[in-house]
Amino acid sequence: MENAADGREIDLLVVTDAEGILGIGDWGVQGVDIAVGKLMVYTAAAGIDPSHVLPVSIDAGTDRQSLLDDPAYLGNRQPRERGETFFNFVDKFVKTAQSLFPEMYLHFEDFGRSTATKILNTYKADWPTFNDDIQGTGIVVTAAVLGALAITGEDIKDQVYLTYGAGSAGTGIANRVLAEFMQQGLSEEEARQRFYMVDKQGLLFDDDETLTDEQRPFARSRAEFEHPEALTNLEAVVKAVHPTVLVGTSTNPGSFTKEIVEEMTANTPHPKIFPLSNPTRLHEAMPADIIKWSDGKALVAAGVPVDPVTYSGVTFEIGQANNMLVYPGLGLGTIVSQARILSDGMISAAAHALGGMVDASQSGAPVLPPVSSLREMSERVAIAVAKEAVAEGINRKSMPDVEAAVKNAEWIPEY
Incomplete structure (x- = not known):
């Protein structure tokens, strides 16, 4: 090195x-x-x-x-x-x-x-340490949830969150969204009651000896369900727990079926459905199908770029839940402030900065800002992150004017 x-x-x-x-x-x-x-x-x-x-x-x-x-x-x-x-x-x-x-x-x-x-x-x-696969996607999905709630006017504390695909990405995302539930006033116990996780064996239960350390905190007790032995597939779990947010990190293409989307739509006015596996051939469902199956009620983010979807006269912009929306600005804000660590507060500030860029007044608005605004997004995230570092007193560099410090740190390719 x-x-x-x-x-x-x-x-x-x-x-x-x-x-x-x-x-x-x-x-x-x-x-x-x-x-x-x-x-x-x-x-x-x-x-x-x-x-x-x-x-x-x-x-x-x-x-x-x-x-x-x-x-x-x-x-x-x-x-x-x-x-x-x-x-x-x-x-x-x-x-x-x-x-x-x-x-x-x-x-x-x-x-x-x-x-x-x-x-x-x-x-x-x-x-100051960051894992893009665990934290980066978690921040973007948290921002997507916040953006969706800005559109619908709902409260995050009322959401029921279901992960499909319980690897490091799925558990990392769930942990980040869980932290946001807690920051909005729920205790950890109250927040965890609103989280469910499905993997190859079905709903994760706490008597499963094969669970990883990351999966175990999200495992449920069989005593919570009348027929736990039936919860071996995603559709059965959706019918049992009535999620309002469904996040796919399974790499199992086509797993968000018409029946699952219709079931969610029947139980919540605006299901938030995020098929994040990529490339496209691994998508849990295509956004156009989700919009159609939900009769235009679903709010969708995808793991790859997707063209706008027109349904019943409304053009729906599909937000791309790509980590590049957040990790560049997160890194810049941390570097500029010379933060001693990357704190949970700084991560939350990044998610709120990103989610706050959604135009909730626009019909068919995406739950995340477009990639075309990447430079603007990154600067906005960096400023929010650096301000949070200063507020927490973990910056090693004096920053009387955070916005100026961030702007001055941005390299411009002029030769």
Whole structure:
């Protein structure tokens, strides 16, 4: 890392082991391209100076046999290191990076289900650390929920939230939305009563010994249901719990069926349905179908760009729940304020800044602002995040004028 930095001050480091790339899976050392791409978005969207960033690949091996068999593969030709050996290496990497780059914002990308949350939880309490797959999507979905509620006039505390797909993305999103329920006045116990999670085995129950540490807090008791043995598929769970918000991170295409959408529409005036799996071939449902099946009542966000949908004379703009709406501004605000950590308050500020850009007066308005407003969004998020850092007293840099500090930090490609 020291050689790669070549004397440069590094403000932002994106690191990946490329075990869990969405839509690809394990991509080995080649996953460094994702880290490079993320840094490009940081620069294009938020104006982070590209001379102060560094992409890093942790080559822990790969479990993709086709890569191990490929003579052109550049990575270590071995199965992935697991357990203590892997976590010790990550810890050595983090401590070295902290020593070399003491003002670094550390972004973890595409780590696997079994490692991502543990790594984030290990370092987030004492360093400005971010996991895009866990926190980034969670912030965007929280913003989408807030945007939808701005359109409908409903209260977040009245919502019932159902996750379909209980991997690190699904649980991370649910944790972020849960935190928003609590910030709006519910106790943790009250908030958790409004959250349900479905995975391959159906509704998650607390007597399931296969649950991960991230899934277990969302597991329900069988005693809550008259026929828990029947709750083995998404449709049965929707009929039993009557969700108002349905979020898909399952990569199970077509799983949000006509029957499920109609069931939700029968139980809530405006179902919020977010099929987030991507690429398009993995979508739980296409937005045009959701709009049609709900008779134009559903509020939809998708994980990929989707053309507007016209139904019954109304053109519905479909918000894209893409992490790039939030992570560039979140990083810029954290870097500019030199925050000691990335706090829950800063994350919530980012979600509210994004959700607050929705035009609730517009017929067919999207629940998220369009990607075409990315630079404006990023600046707005950065200002909100930096202001929250100052309000919490965790900024290491004096900022008498936060807006000016953010604007002055934005790099402009002038040569």
